[in-house]
Amino acid sequence: MSQLCPINKCARTSRGLCDCCQKNLCLQHLSEHNALLVAELNPFTDEINALGNRLSTLNIQNITSNHHQKLQQWRDDCFKKINYFFERKCQEIDQLINEKIEQHRKQLNEISLKIADRINAQETTRKDIDSLNSSIAHLKTEMNKIEQICFTIDTRPLVIDDSFVVIQKTTEHEIDLSTLWRAYRTIDRPEDSFLSLADNDQHLLLHLNPNLCLFDREMNKVNQVLWNQLDIQDMCWSSTLDQFIVLGRKTIFLISENTMSINEVKAIREGDWLSCTCSDTVLFVSTNELGSSIVEFALVPTMKSIKKWKSPITCTKDNYIDGIVYKNENLALMIMNDIKKSLRIELRSASNLDYIWSIPLDVTCVKTIPFRCCALTCNEWLIVDYETEQMLQITKDGEIKTILHYYPRPYRATLFEGNKLVIVTTDSVLLHSIQ
Structure with missing residues (x-):
């Protein structure tokens, strides 16, 4: 039917x-x-x-430029080592000849003194004459040999195989901070050192009063420069500029990784800054005020302001944006409510600040120190909560994955080289290995 x-x-x-x-x-x-x-x-x-349009407009040069720079740096380092070796061997040859010349100069002086003695004394013998004649003839022969000196130099070809430079695709793996190992390296922080830190693949930048210090992957200090400017609000690394960016309260500075030179961006004096982060093309800076704004600065050809996002797009009038971190086209914002003294993390689109997700945190903001977060692998985030001495690992979907109690009290953190976690505490900087 x-x-x-x-x-x-x-x-x-x-x-x-x-x-x-x-x-x-x-x-x-x-x-x-x-x-x-x-x-x-x-x-x-x-x-x-x-x-398809995005794929067709991808700039291969922009994508690979950082990797090419690393290869260029490796090549330059190799050239320096070869040139140093070459100069050392040239000096070795020169030294051998100089030693021979000095030996003959001493012999020449000795003969000259003997002749002078005989002349001053107005007395000599046939034996003296024969001896002097023999010595001079021998010295002539030896000096002739100097001009005809030749060396046997054995060289071997410099063999470079593929193992000298290994290019591998990196596959991100999720980090499990619940099994964080004990710190294996500790650096003391002098009193009045600023909390901010920044890193790239090679180096970590810290302020250890009174200097800005550059550390390598094993936290060995490789360079430093006296920091005689005012406050440091935040730091970040720009791969486009190939420089560190240090955010002052009113100014922005560029720090060369190679020379540690400090250059103020004099064209930028717009406001009271609080936090900063970089994409490949833009520097994002949040302002230190209720109803914080986010200002975008183009990095090239010159650093200049190109856009300003204001409240209520950024946050409401009773909120501060304590921290801002860029990763994979998104911005993580640490937002503190000044009335409720509450804290939350929000994920926004970096292109238009569209809301993606938000997590309220069980934190009462008592102190005036800004709360910060850092990016982890697989689009996850790490919140550093100094009030409750905790660190919270957040998934890419906006869920709390791990709550890690941490002592001494943590204030800042960054993922360094993909498998190291650097944590700034009250009086030290600790380096952890992570799985």
Whole structure:
């Protein structure tokens, strides 16, 4: 016996089973359901076209420039070592000849003194004359040999195989901070050192009063420069500029990784800054005020302001943006409510500040020290909570993954080289190895 179409007010006989709703529908409603499904294909076409356009406009040079720079640095270092070796061997040859010349100069002086003695005394013998004549003849022979000196130099070709430079695809793996190992390296922080830190693949930048200090991957100090400016609000690394950016309260400084030179960006004196972060093209800076703004600065060809996001797009008038961190086209914002003294983390799109997710945190903000977070692998985040002496690992979907109690009290953290966690505490900087 046939049955009616289950759609409300439809008196037609059902003719087939619809896959999407598992109902026996009439031909008209089957056709409508099919049209709706087909309509859902159109956005896919638009997305594929957009992805295709994005792929066709990718700048290979921009993507690979940082890696090319590393190879260039390796080549320059090799050239320096070869040149140093070459100079050392040239000096070795010169030294051998100089030693021979000095030996003959001493002999020449000795003969000259003997002759002078005989002349002053106005007395000599045939034996003296013969001896002097023999000595001079021998010295002439030896000096002739100097001009004809030759060396046997054995060289071997410099063999460079592929193991000298290994290029591997990096595969991010999720970090599990619940099994964080004990710190294996500790650096003392002098009193009045600023808390901020920044890193790239090679080096870590810290302020250890009174200097800005550069450390290598094992936390060995490799360079430093006296910091005689005012407060340091935040730091970040720009791969585009190939320099560290140090954020003062009113000014922005560029720090050369190679020379540690400090250069103020004099064109930028717009406001009271609090936090900063970098993408490949833009420096994002949050302002130190209620209803914080986010200012975008183009990095090249010169650093200049290109956009300013204001409240309420950034946050409401009773909020501060304590920290801002860029990763994979997104911005993580640490937002503190000045009235409730509450704290939350929000993830926004870096291009338009569209809201993605938010997590309220069980923290009462008593002190005036800004709360910060750092990016982890797999689009996860780490919040440093100095009030409760905790660190919170947040998943890419905005869920609390791990709560790690940490002592001494943590204030700042960064993931260094992908498998090291650097944590700034009250009076020390600790380096952890992570899995």
